[in-house]
Amino acid sequence: MLQVLLSGLTVGTIYGLVAMAFAVVFYVTKVVNFATGQLLMVSILLTAGLVRLGLPDWLGVGIALIASTVLGVIIYFVAVRPVLKFDRFSFAWLVSTLGIAIVIQATFAIIFGPASQPFPRGLHQIPVHLPGATLTVQEILTLVVGALAVLGWELVRRKTLVGKLGMAISTDPEIASTFGANVTAYAVGAFAIGGFLAGLAGILVGPITYGNPYLGDTYGISGFIALMIGGIQRPAAAMGGGLILGVLSIAANSYIGAQASDWFPFVLVLLVLLLAPNGVFASGDSLRKLFRRRSSLTVGGRA
């Protein structure tokens, strides 16, 4: 049971980081970057390739993270900004980000080939035995990084002027710009953070999955499902969605069948969309109201 929970949380943190990458971009620009999964794949394959060329692991990881961050910004300038400039309210970014995702995937398939590339095992080789469960140091690091990502985001958002200006841009970019907010700079920053988070997820999951050019699809879809479960409006909620998806997928694998995690997320997201269309952690949704009603009934009953 504890093993299922901890493994689920670890996998969920990876989904959550990808979902956060989606959500940070959406938070500022109201655009869903469908190439987010490919940024995860880029960081894995680049690390694998650079280490194979003889670079130390840490240098390969550093360069891969920089590359996924920069690629995030390039996606903004190539696939998003031109279409928003043409029509700010159009959904053309939907096609353009999907298009660039295919281009990135095809490019990496040509460079690295379709076969799986070995990824440095690093901290994944070191087990940590707990009462009732075993994790690796890499998995513990994943949990810590996920927690730090959410805490860092919320601290900046709530406690700094930069974060509050980001909130203002998120709710009303036009008026925020009349008070000095450079909306374009914030959009670039959001795509950079999105690229970094997706790249980070790749580095953390790489020792388990190894690298192939089609990993982006798998993790992009899982991250997007996590986003739908948690709620697209808040990056921290997206991480919550990732954790729910991760724990329930691993539980389904353990208690229903080995392949259950292939279909279970889709059932889960359907249920969430029915009960809480804005996400489990979005404010004002029906699931939250249901819990509130139940707790108020309990309090009323006691009184």
Next chain:
Amino acid sequence: MSNTIDNTLVVEGLSGGYDRFDVIHDIAFRVGRGEAVALLGPNGAGKSTVLRAITGLLKHRRGTVTIDGTNVVGMGPHQISRGLAAMVPEGRRLFVGQSVEDNLRLGGMRLRKDRARTDQLLQSVYDLFPVVERYKAREATALSGGEQQMVAIGRMMMSDPSLMLLDEPSLGLAPLAIADLITALQQLRERKSSILLVEQRVDIALEVCDRIYVLSEGRIVDEGRASDIGTEGRALIDAYLG
């Protein structure tokens, strides 16, 4: 007309609109230093479009808009906001999910490195609107319409602009809140602020402003001193604006 030394705002030959269709045509007017000027007109006359052109929110615009000697046509809104102009938008549009004080401090973004000046401006907003100070920790959009309008005016004051722009500030307010609004605008006038007020309510414009311009179908069709307009004139303008 274009004496920029005595004027905070000089607009000449301003045309512009949306999707390459002009909504305003060859607009020309000025706001003197410390002067309050009203732009009156019926719905759809192009009043808000003029304000959007001045603040840089309207990309498709031609002519010259000179604020404090700087032609701002071609500048983006975040550049114009650096001390030249600030606006109370129609419907207030306070930043959702943020406290009253955060809304005010975001208004003063451009002065964020000058902490003393920011605190001084914040105090001047609180002095003008004690109710805003009382509710400074509350979520701004949870206040009443009148209180939100005070916050919106305070947010504009926080950027310490040369020109203050107000887009239909009386819209949707109860009569008592409108009375408070008029008092607030008169106090801003006493501080020698340069104000451009867009209004449909003629009585408010005449009570607060020195001069008025009347806009119809995107063109300025009349102008005059507020003090020269008698009861008959008011009735006429009222009838004209519908």
